Amino acid sequence: MVGISRQRYYRSFWITESKRAKADQVIQLVNSLRVMMPRLGTRKLYHMLEPSLQSLHVGRDKLFRILKANDMLIKPKRNYRITTDSHHRFRKHKNLIEDMLLEHPEQVWVSDITYIGGRDRNCYLSLVTDAYSKKIMGYDVSNSLAAQGALSALNMAIKQRMYKESLIHHSDRGLQYCSNDYQKILKKKNIKPSMTESYDPYANAIAERVNGILKQEFLLEDYHVNIQTMKLLVEDAITIYNTKRPHWSCYMKTPEQMHKQNRVKIRTYKNKYSCKDSPTTIS
Secondary structure: OOOOOHHHHHHHHHHHHHHHHHHHHHHHHHHHHHOOOOOOOHHHHHHHHHHHHHHOOOOHHHHHHHHHHOOOOOOOOOOOOOOOOOOOOOOOOOOOOOOOEOOOOOOEEEEEEEEOOOOOOOOEEEEEEEOOOOOEEEEEEEOOOOHHHHHHHHHHHHHOOOOOOOEEEEEOOOHHHHOHHHHHHHHHOOEEEEEOOOOOHHHHHHHHHHHHHHHHHOOOOOOOOOHHHHHHHHHHHHHHHHHOOOEHHHOOEOHHHHHOOOOOOOOOOOOOOOOOOOOOEOO
């Protein structure tokens, strides 16, 4: 009556059911990763799931379409709060890493402090991250912006150090990093201090990026828990970040994999004014 054969009519139902079944399988695979990394992006999902997706004949574009149809694409968040007090009596150091080529792990460490756990809670995360591998070397969770949290993160990083080559420690000009106690440890361990010379957060882009990953992808900004529970959540998130999560600037290697080699030339985080295309410089 409508010019369609019986076979074609029923085949359309079979194709629809087949597509739905395939989409359900893809969503199950995605959810298996997002249990650990709740806001992991689609490109990283595709990289981690590529063998399984290929067996289902699902490419990257089809993965995007399936996630979009099921409202599972990640929308970036914007959240910036100041934790840096640079108006103090302590000495501020020069920026030693501007336009420096990153060639191996433990050439430059970057440090920063950020809020976690929501605006109504005084909970702060101090991080020391390797600029080349993006591995978080040291961290501390505290309920104060006192220098002790940053000192604890630095001491943890020093204990995890694998290489004994010359090392630069880069940070903003915050009171914690300029304090006598912090600078005394750097001097004792022969680590050269370097600091940003502007108030632009892009000047410490690697540290800001790692902060954002932990807060947004691992939802550390959304947990309203006591500090003991937050410490456990942070420990779990950093373990997954270091050992499971592929990093764009490391050509989809994990930070742990990247830290154990020195052959890969990393991509850079460009600042908002940069038109450089060099894959190995710190912007």
